[in-house]
Amino acid sequence: MVRQSKIAANAADINREITWFREILKTRSSLNARQETKYKSVYDIAPPPLNGSRSVFADFIQEHDLDFEERFLLALALVPHVKPELLDMFLVKNETTGQIYTEFGGKRGKNHTGFIPTGETAMFVLAGDNLQKRFSLQRCFDGLHKFSRENILSLENIDKNEPMLSGALSISQEVLDMFTIGEARKPNFSPEFPAQLLTTKMEWPDLFLSPHVMVQLEEIETWITHHDTLMKDWGMEKILKPGYKALFHGPPGTGKTTTVALLGKKTKRDVYRIDLSQMVSKYIGETEKNLAKVFDRAENKEWILFFDEADALFGKRTSTRDAHDRFANQQVSYLLQRIEDFNGLVIMATNLKGNIDEAFIRRFQSMIQFPMPTAEERHKIWTNGFSISVKPDKDIELPEIAKKYEISGGAIINIIHHCSLRALGRDTNRIQLNDIIEGIRREYHKNRRTL
Ligand SMILES: Nc1ncnc2c1ncn2[C@@H]1O[C@H](COP(=O)(O)OP(=O)(O)O)[C@@H](O)[C@H]1O
Numbered sequence: 408m409v410r411q412s413k414i415a416a417n418a419a420d421i422n423r424e425i426t427w428f429r430e431i432l433k434t435r436s437s438l439n440a441r442q443e444t445k446y447k448s449v450y451d452i453a454p455p456p457l458n459g460s461r462s463v464f465a466d467f468i469q470e471h472d473l474d475f476e477e478r479f480l481l482a483l484a485l486v487p488h489v490k491p492e493l494l495d496m497f498l499v500k501n502e503t504t505g506q507i508y509t510e511f512g513g514k515r516g517k518n519h520t521g522f523i524p525t526g527e528t529a530m531f532v533l534a535g536d537n538l539q540k541r542f543s544l545q546r547c548f549d550g551l552h553k554f555s556r557e558n559i560l561s562l563e564n565i566d567k568n569e570p571m572l573s574g575a576l577s578i579s580q581e582v583l584d585m586f587t588i589g590e591a592r593k594p595n596f597s598p599e600f601p602a603q604l605l606t607t608k609m610e611w612p613d614l615f616l617s618p619h620v621m622v623q624l625e626e627i628e629t630w631i632t633h634h635d636t637l638m639k640d641w642g643m644e645k646i647l648k649p650g651y652k653a654l655f656h657g658p659p660g661t662g663k664t665t666t667v668a669l670l671g672k673k674t675k676r677d678v679y680r681i682d683l684s685q686m687v688s689k690y691i692g693e694t695e696k697n698l699a700k701v702f703d704r705a706e707n708k709e710w711i712l713f714f715d716e717a718d719a720l721f722g723k724r725t726s727t728r729d730a731h732d733r734f735a736n737q738q739v740s741y742l743l744q745r746i747e748d749f750n751g752l753v754i755m756a757t758n759l760k761g762n763i764d765e766a767f768i769r770r771f772q773s774m775i776q777f778p779m780p781t782a783e784e785r786h787k788i789w790t791n792g793f794s795i796s797v798k799p800d801k802d803i804e805l806p807e808i809a810k811k812y813e814i815s816g817g818a819i820i821n822i823i824h825h826c827s828l829r830a831l832g833r834d835t836n837r838i839q840l841n842d843i844i845e846g847i848r849r850e851y852h853k854n855r856r857t858l
């Protein structure tokens with residue numbers, strides 16, 4: 408479906424949902440005032456049927472098998488975003504106290520001038536003064552309920568001295584996106600969401616890796632496509648830990664980052680790269696909070712989480728010299744725990760070989776060493792790397808160059824970049840041997856090697 412028709416389908420279904428929702432509010436208010444109503448209980452008001460409906464909204468409700476109460480909660484959390492004025496009835500003030508009625512719950516936003524429903528608002532509408540109903544409704548805010556497990560809807564955290572139900576009811580951004588524009592938007596990188604979508608213009612055949620690495624990558628690919636069958640249909644959920652963890656290690660420039668990007672591209676999964684260097688925050692607890700957001704959004708989303716240059720995680724974590732180290736240790740422990748519990752694919756990359764402690768290694772289902780490319784692989788990277796628009800001079804023999812200089816794929820690409828710029832600077836498309844040699848010298852120099 409194109410975006411416009413997705414939007415139209417959602418709008419039609421949500422309109423009907425809102426009509427149902429409004430009827431419930433009206434009925435609760437009449438019941439409360441002991442006025443005549445069409446219904447004896449709000450539960451008698453049947454939600455609009457969704458069969459035959461093709462909207463993302465309708466699919467969502469059906470797929471998640473939401474019952475009356477769950478559907479109402481979702482509508483209540485949705486309304487401030489789509490039709491806030493519907494809740495204005497809660498803003499009337501109690502004449503005696505001059506405040507809004509305690510039983511309505513709710514709060515005012517910093518910017519939003521309308522009524523923001525809380526857990527208490529839901530209780531008021533659904534349970535009224537029926538305590539038994541009120542207690543049984545708490546199930547929807549339990550950590551094991553699908554609302555929480557699948558990051559659909561939650562109660563905002565409140566101070567420990569206040570009742571839990573005074574937290575605002577909050578619908579996740581993705582669910583909101585799906586209900587409105589019909590698809591989840593990709594989150595942007597920010598200090599609060601320290602992960603970035605990793606993409607590449609390269610294609611799988613542009614990657615030249617040793618057969619040994621390729622075979623191991625196939626297992627990861629198989630996991631990506633078949634993990635649902637493995638865990639659910641084969642019933643391995645109770646035996647295997649959730650998710651799959653892989654570690655890519657090897658010298659810089661050997662294609663680790665590129666491989667992760669291409670794995671995502673090949674299997675049509677989004678890869679989110681988390682930069683640990685951006686993670687250290689001045690405020691204790693901030694890092695955990697931001698990382699939690701990434702994991703929460705990634706959960707059940709088929710995202711690949713990629714910790715690039717994850718060296719910071721691999722130092723031995725036993726010696727604690729000062730407060731700063733302790734802080735770092737605490738963050739590392741938090742991160743490892745989240746990685747362990749994550750039900751998707753996590754890939755980490757590091758340039759360090761040794762120094763990884765045993766306890767850590769046991770957590771990975773797969774450890775792939777990316778070796779320096781062989782002469783043959785280097786030749787392919789050289790040949791494939793140049794633009795088809797350039798003409799190498801006659802004296803350039805790529806097979807010879809590939810054999811003679813043992814450098815990484817990344818270094819080769821840097822040299823090709825250098826030579827191409829030199830040619831453009833001379834206003835030609837001819838690549839010169841001199842420039843290649845000069846480029847190689849520079850790369851050697853970076854690693855304190857000489858030609
Ligand atoms: N095996 C390879 N095959 C093709 N290109 C490679 C290979 N290894 C490295 N490259 C090239 O070098 C660049 C840098 O590689 P990268 O994936 O960043 O290495 P790493 O993450 O291991 O440091 C890539 O963009 C790619 O163009």
Ligand SMILES: [Mg+2]
Pocket residue numbers: 660663664665715716756
């Ligand atoms: Mg890299």
